[in-house]
Amino acid sequence: MSPTDPGPAASADREAVDAAGLRARTAALLAAHDPATTPRPDFLRARFDAGLAWVHFPEGLGGLGAPRALQAVVDAGLAAAGAPGNDPRRIGIGLGMAAPTLLQYGTEEQKRRFLRPLWTGEEVWCQLFSEPGAGSDLAALATRAVRDGDGWRVDGQKVWTSGAHLARWAILLARTDPTVPKHAGLTYFVCDMTDPGVEVRPLRQITGEAEFNEVFLTGVRIPDAHRLGAVGEGWKVARTTLMNERVAIGGSGAPGEAGEGGMLGLVTGTWRGRPELRTHDLHQRLLRLWVEAEAARLTGERLRQQLRRGRPGPEGSGLKLSFARLNQELSGLEVELLAEDGLAYGDWTMTRPEVVDFTGRDAGYRYLRAKGNSIEGGTSEVLLNIVAERVLGLPPEPRTDKDLPWKDLPR
Amino acid sequence: MTPQPSAALSATAPPDLLYSEAEEDLRTAVRSLLTHRGAPTTVLAGAESGRPYDAELWRSLAAGIGTAGLLVPDKLGGQGATARETAVVLEELGRAVAPVPQLTSAVLAVTALLGCDTGDAEVAAPLAALAEGRRVGALAVPLTTPPGGRPAATVRAAAGRRPLLSGEITAVAGAAGADLLLVPADTGLYAVDTGAEGVRITPVTSLDLTRPLARVTLAEAPGSLLAGPGRARDAVDAALLTGAGLLASEQLGVAEWCLEETVRYTGERRQFGRPVGSFQALKHRLAALWLEVASARAVARNAADALATGSPDTAVAVAVAQSYCGEVAVRAAQECVQLHGGIGMTWEHPAHLYLKRAKSAELALGTPGRHRAALARLVDLPGPPD
Numbered sequence: 001m002s003p004t005d006p007g008p009a010a011s012a013d014r015e016a017v018d019a020a021g022l023r024a025r026t027a028a029l030l031a032a033h034d035p036a037t038t039p040r041p042d043f044l045r046a047r048f049d050a051g052l053a054w055v056h057f058p059e060g061l062g063g064l065g066a067p068r069a070l071q072a073v074v075d076a077g078l079a080a081a082g083a084p085g086n087d088p089r090r091i092g093i094g095l096g097m098a099a100p101t102l103l104q105y106g107t108e109e110q111k112r113r114f115l116r117p118l119w120t121g122e123e124v125w126c127q128l129f130s131e132p133g134a135g136s137d138l139a140a141l142a143t144r145a146v147r148d149g150d151g152w153r154v155d156g157q158k159v160w161t162s163g164a165h166l167a168r169w170a171i172l173l174a175r176t177d178p179t180v181p182k183h184a185g186l187t188y189f190v191c192d193m194t195d196p197g198v199e200v201r202p203l204r205q206i207t208g209e210a211e212f213n214e215v216f217l218t219g220v221r222i223p224d225a226h227r228l229g230a231v232g233e234g235w236k237v238a239r240t241t242l243m244n245e246r247v248a249i250g251g252s253g254a255p256g257e258a259g260e261g262g263m264l265g266l267v268t269g270t271w272r273g274r275p276e277l278r279t280h281d282l283h284q285r286l287l288r289l290w291v292e293a294e295a296a297r298l299t300g301e302r303l304r305q306q307l308r309r310g311r312p313g314p315e316g317s318g319l320k321l322s323f324a325r326l327n328q329e330l331s332g333l334e335v336e337l338l339a340e341d342g343l344a345y346g347d348w349t350m351t352r353p354e355v356v357d358f359t360g361r362d363a364g365y366r367y368l369r370a371k372g373n374s375i376e377g378g379t380s381e382v383l384l385n386i387v388a389e390r391v392l393g394l395p396p397e398p399r400t401d402k403d404l405p406w407k408d409l410p411r
Numbered sequence: 412m413t414p415q416p417s418a419a420l421s422a423t424a425p426p427d428l429l430y431s432e433a434e435e436d437l438r439t440a441v442r443s444l445l446t447h448r449g450a451p452t453t454v455l456a457g458a459e460s461g462r463p464y465d466a467e468l469w470r471s472l473a474a475g476i477g478t479a480g481l482l483v484p485d486k487l488g489g490q491g492a493t494a495r496e497t498a499v500v501l502e503e504l505g506r507a508v509a510p511v512p513q514l515t516s517a518v519l520a521v522t523a524l525l526g527c528d529t530g531d532a533e534v535a536a537p538l539a540a541l542a543e544g545r546r547v548g549a550l551a552v553p554l555t556t557p558p559g560g561r562p563a564a565t566v567r568a569a570a571g572r573r574p575l576l577s578g579e580i581t582a583v584a585g586a587a588g589a590d591l592l593l594v595p596a597d598t599g600l601y602a603v604d605t606g607a608e609g610v611r612i613t614p615v616t617s618l619d620l621t622r623p624l625a626r627v628t629l630a631e632a633p634g635s636l637l638a639g640p641g642r643a644r645d646a647v648d649a650a651l652l653t654g655a656g657l658l659a660s661e662q663l664g665v666a667e668w669c670l671e672e673t674v675r676y677t678g679e680r681r682q683f684g685r686p687v688g689s690f691q692a693l694k695h696r697l698a699a700l701w702l703e704v705a706s707a708r709a710v711a712r713n714a715a716d717a718l719a720t721g722s723p724d725t726a727v728a729v730a731v732a733q734s735y736c737g738e739v740a741v742r743a744a745q746e747c748v749q750l751h752g753g754i755g756m757t758w759e760h761p762a763h764l765y766l767k768r769a770k771s772a773e774l775a776l777g778t779p780g781r782h783r784a785a786l787a788r789l790v791d792l793p794g795p796p797d
């Protein structure tokens with residue numbers, strides 16, 4: 001419906017959250033809180049309270065219950081006015097994983113307490129899932145949560161925890177019943193990272209820096225009010241998180257986003273700008289990758305169109321696979337293309353980055369960081385298993401670990 | 412920072428990559444006809460009989476469902492649909508490796524005619540005949556000709572009251588069994604009746620049993636001029652571009668059948684006490700193939716939508732679709748043969764019909780490599796200076 005179209009009278013209410021309505025609300029927000037003079041946190045809080053944070057979220061929780069696609073209308077209006085953003089690169093785990101899980105399984109009180117500072121970035125979140133003994137086989141994890149008065153006491157060790165050093169809160173998966181099969185004995189919690197029993201130690205990565213950590217949990221206290229979902233239903237809740245994680249990673253700027261965004265744009269930029277570096281072999285490979293990146297972009301676009309029609313297709317599970325492979329191949333090609341410059345590396349200093357940017361820094365960094373894309377959020381091998389069994393319906397491998405009590409599993 | 416290359420990034424409305432309800436209805440109609448009439452055993456028997464195509468099946472499709480005239484406006488005798496609907500029909504025909512001249516007559520020949528002056532009766536009459544499925548046409552160029560490719564002008568027209576054409580064109584798809592040839596010659600595009608004197612069509616034993624090729628020899632064959640040289644070139648180019656873009660949908664259909672059939676078979680076939688499809692080595696290959704087929708669908712839909720809407724990005728969309736879908740179809744057919752084991756190697760099992768179609772189609776209307784070379788120009792990614 002165009003902004004000048006009067007529309008049927010009965011839909012006055014609904015009109016408030018169509019494109020025109022959102023434009024009006026955006027203008028009102030900007031009028032009441034001039035981005036030039038309003039401090040960033042104040043502006044972000046006001047934006048959240050106006051329902052313009054994520055318009056598809058419910059009213060009162062930063063949204064208006066509007067179609068997700070209409071977020072673009074708000075974002076465009078705010079960007080044009082130079083309004084500050086919430087820097088998603090800093091709070092990706094909160095936005096992409098914790099928030100959708102809180103929305104689906106949180107109590108009213110939990111949603112009200114956590115979502116606003118999560119979205120404004122005042123509170124950073126991390127994900128305490130993986131353990132030394134439980135990666136792909138996440139459901140085998142050993143961190144124990146035992147009842148302790150009106151709450152829980154948690155002991156165990158987590159690993160590869162991105163951003164734990166910056167986080168105020170964590171989503172935590174722990175074992176509450178070792179006597180039942182592994183998937184049945186898990187419970188999902190929100191863990192306070194400032195608890196004295198939480199110890200965060202950096203783990204240096206192949207890029208030189210330490211983006212992730214190992215986290216030791218010793219007698220950590222969690223009130224029962226910070227449990228998400230029922231006791232023993234942790235796996236079900238975690239699956240929501242994991243599905244959203246794959247979408248978040250797979251969708252985080254597909255290599256060919258908006259024509260030539262992301263990793264592809266970096267390589268084609270160098271290609272056009274430095275003709276002396278071109279070789280026939282690289283040319284053939286670049287064209288092949290260009291086509292594949294375009295195919296991945298269109299596959300993602302098709303998925304979004306299906307979602308908009310309310311018919312989600314299974315392509316989502318595949319997007320992360322394409323994303324990881326293309327990021328790795330394109331960044332590898334870029335190092336080769338750069339020849340002598342490809343042999344240099346920006347900086348091996350051990351630092352603690354505040355943001356994660358797959359397309360940031362230099363080509364060498366991008367090449368190395370992309371290696372994580374096929375490991376984090378479910379390895380490519382595991383995703384292929386998921387596609388084969390859940391999408392294609394191929395028979396599962398014979399398994400011995402699903403029905404035994406967790407405590408009796410061979411370790 | 413990145414220079415904006417021309418077409419690929421233009422900010423037009425995003426393409427519609429889904430299927431409309433009408434398109435799904437058309438698919439259902441075509442699929443149900445093909446399941447009744449186009450079983451693989453029938454296809455194989457037909458191919459062995461030496462018939463160039465299944466005339467009865469084509470009648471039901473062309474006249475019954477109206478697939479012959481999808482690309483032709485109503486007032487010219489067609490259905491007034493677009494490349495999007497045609498693409499859906501081709502997906503289904505690919506799934507069934509159906510031996511019918513949809514691509515060669517209803518896409519290539521029809522689009523070439525639509526590029527001529529349709530106000531002229533010499534053009535309008537054959538166009539209506541093809542659109543209504545009364546006659547079958549073929550564009551007389553080697554099937555390997557890519558969009559924008561200049562087939563060597565092997566045919567000359569001797570001027571006269573009635574022009575007489577002489578020359579030879581090899582590897583023409585759909586020529587055997589056609590009533591009408593559209594022949595690009597040095598002085599324009601001509602219509603030639605296959606029944607006329609001086610026309611010889613020699614079938615070639617073809618790799619693709621379901622879309623056989625033929626050599627066309629013209630010895631002072633009478634033709635009628637459809638378009639002069641300039642317009643003829645544009646008309647043939649448009650036909651090749653449309654053909655290449657829509658072939659991607661046929662390739663998608665081929666790949667889809669191969670994937671589905673292989674998933675079905677490996678889920679049933681037991682070795683070592685379990686279905687072979689439960690072995691991870693096979694599961695991963697099939698999952699990877701599924702992802703390629705899902706991407707091929709997005710890419711083929713994009714090309715069909717670009718052709719239907721006359722998008723400025725059409726050339727890029729077609730080059731992407733052809734470089735991608737041709738290879739996916741071949742890979743799917745190859746996996747289909749391999750993962751069926753011995754039975755996949757037999758004449759009896761239909762897998763070979765798909766492999767032969769897929770491999771031939773990969774060469775048709777430009778190989779993937781040629782389309783990538785075209786893309787290099789279109790999106791400004793030139794090769795090394797020589």
Ligand SMILES: Cc1cc2nc3c(=O)[nH]c(=O)nc-3n(C[C@H](O)[C@H](O)[C@H](O)COP(=O)(O)OP(=O)(O)OC[C@H]3O[C@@H](n4cnc5c(N)ncnc54)[C@H](O)[C@@H]3O)c2cc1C
Pocket residue numbers: 126127128129130131132134135136137159160161162163212372375376377378379380381382385
């Ligand atoms: C950069 C980065 C950031 C991360 N951030 C976080 C985080 O914030 N929070 C968090 O909880 N975790 C995080 N992870 C952990 C990540 O989820 C795990 O590393 C991942 O799930 C794999 O587990 P693993 O490392 O134990 O490998 P393993 O599971 O031991 O896998 C080893 C190899 O075996 C393969 N394999 C395992 N099982 C199968 C199977 N069934 N079939 C075929 N192959 C199989 C794997 O694909 C892999 O190649 C992060 C990882 C990385 C790399």
